[in-house]
Amino acid sequence: MSKSDQVRVLVILASVRPVRAGDQVLRWWLDATSPVLSSVGARVDVADLRDVRLPMDDEPDAPHQGVYAQEHTRAWSARVAAADAFLVITSEHNHAIPASLKNAFDHLASEWGGKPVAWVGYGNTSSGTRALVSGKQVTTTLGMPSVGPDVLVRLLDWPDGVMVQDPARDEIAVGSLVELVRVARALRPLRVVPVPVHGLPADLVASRAGVGDVDELVALQRCCWVDEAIANDMWTLAPLREGPGAVEDAVRERSVLVVRRGARLVASVQSWPVGDDLWIGRLMVAPDQRGRGVASALLRHVESAAPAGTRRLRLSTGERSEANLALYARQGFVRADGQDGVVRLVKRREARSAVG
Ligand SMILES: Cc1cc2nc3c(=O)[nH]c(=O)nc-3n(C[C@H](O)[C@H](O)[C@H](O)COP(=O)(O)O)c2cc1C
Numbered sequence: 053m054s055k056s057d058q059v060r061v062l063v064i065l066a067s068v069r070p071v072r073a074g075d076q077v078l079r080w081w082l083d084a085t086s087p088v089l090s091s092v093g094a095r096v097d098v099a100d101l102r103d104v105r106l107p108m109d110d111e112p113d114a115p116h117q118g119v120y121a122q123e124h125t126r127a128w129s130a131r132v133a134a135a136d137a138f139l140v141i142t143s144e145h146n147h148a149i150p151a152s153l154k155n156a157f158d159h160l161a162s163e164w165g166g167k168p169v170a171w172v173g174y175g176n177t178s179s180g181t182r183a184l185v186s187g188k189q190v191t192t193t194l195g196m197p198s199v200g201p202d203v204l205v206r207l208l209d210w211p212d213g214v215m216v217q218d219p220a221r222d223e224i225a226v227g228s229l230v231e232l233v234r235v236a237r238a239l240r241p242l243r244v245v246p247v248p249v250h251g252l253p254a255d256l257v258a259s260r261a262g263v264g265d266v267d268e269l270v271a272l273q274r275c276c277w278v279d280e281a282i283a284n285d286m287w288t289l290a291p292l293r294e295g296p297g298a299v300e301d302a303v304r305e306r307s308v309l310v311v312r313r314g315a316r317l318v319a320s321v322q323s324w325p326v327g328d329d330l331w332i333g334r335l336m337v338a339p340d341q342r343g344r345g346v347a348s349a350l351l352r353h354v355e356s357a358a359p360a361g362t363r364r365l366r367l368s369t370g371e372r373s374e375a376n377l378a379l380y381a382r383q384g385f386v387r388a389d390g391q392d393g394v395v396r397l398v399k400r401r402e403a404r405s406a407v408g
Contacts, residue, residue: 062135144175144183165195174205251349284370
């Protein structure tokens with residue numbers, strides 16, 4: 053199974069108390085499920101909210117606007133957005149989830165939506181049942197279906213504060229992970245809102261990029277720009293060296309389209325306005341998908357979706373990138389200037405009539 057087919061499960065440890073039973077519950081869950089992770093096709097990232105360190109509600113804007121002033125919120129947003137599913141391990145505080153978990157949910161909005169959540173609750177008298185009831189009220193509001201079976205751990209059964217092993221509970225944990233992965237996989241396509249791109253082959257789907265696409269974008273970008281570096285004997289090209297941080301900035305600040313074939317990201321393009329110019333960049337198509345008209349379709353789409361008032365489309369490429377130069381020429385771009393092996397091209401747009 054390729055990495056992009058795997059379901060990325062973010063395991064959230066809710067308790068932030070300095071001494072906590074949660075450490076043992078987390079350790080147990082990881083031990084119980086690790087033997088089946090690769091066979092069920094899951095990849096696990098653990099978010100211990102004590103390390104995530106989110107202050108209480110400290111963003112000026114409401115989370116549904118998706119604009120975050122604080123670095124810790126941006127980091128949390130990227131982590132949650134990159135996940136396909138969540139496994140929440142939570143204690144019970146006064147018959148509800150602890151405030152740390154509610155705050156972690158409340159910091160974000162769309163990053164959670166359309167992704168399933170499975171639960172491990174622990175507590176004294178009710179084994180965390182009431183925490184799960186209150187947590188599910190929150191996650192339902194965020195658009196996250198809960199999948200079962202719930203795993204419940206009764207702390208009163210722990211002699212000397214040490215978690216008791218129970219093979220039946222291990223089985224429930226595995227069963228809930230299997231269900232989580234199954235539902236996450238089914239929901240994946242629903243999370244993609246297709247952007248119609250005229251001329252794109254029928255087996256490819258375009259959508260707006262999200263921060264969850266960043267890792268695959270970095271990989272595809274490096275793959276594509278190695279070709280450029282070889283053709284132009286130029287190894288300092290920014291797209292070849294950009295890491296996840298720069299690509300994530302682009303996803304947030306520019307208009308970025310990604311194209312998938314099934315689960316696999318196979319093409320992308322970015323555009324961003326500068327004055328009344330629209331710059332186009334990072335146009336890339338995976339080697340095995342070239343020759344199918346994908347790049348032309350993306351270019352035409354960017355042009356047709358350009359903001360009103362755009363007078364010129366601009367892009368640049370290597371002086372020796374012959375396939376690119378031929379493609380851009382076919383699309384009506386002409387050479388504007390060039391320097392140090394890089395050619396800049398421009399396409400003037402006809403003034404659009406204000407009437408008709
Ligand atoms: C503020 C507070 C409220 C609690 N309320 C409940 C409760 O309503 N029901 C329950 O079963 N346990 C309750 N407990 C006990 C916790 O379940 C228990 O302390 C557990 O160890 C907390 O998880 P942690 O050690 O991982 O932080 C409460 C504990 C605290 C600190």
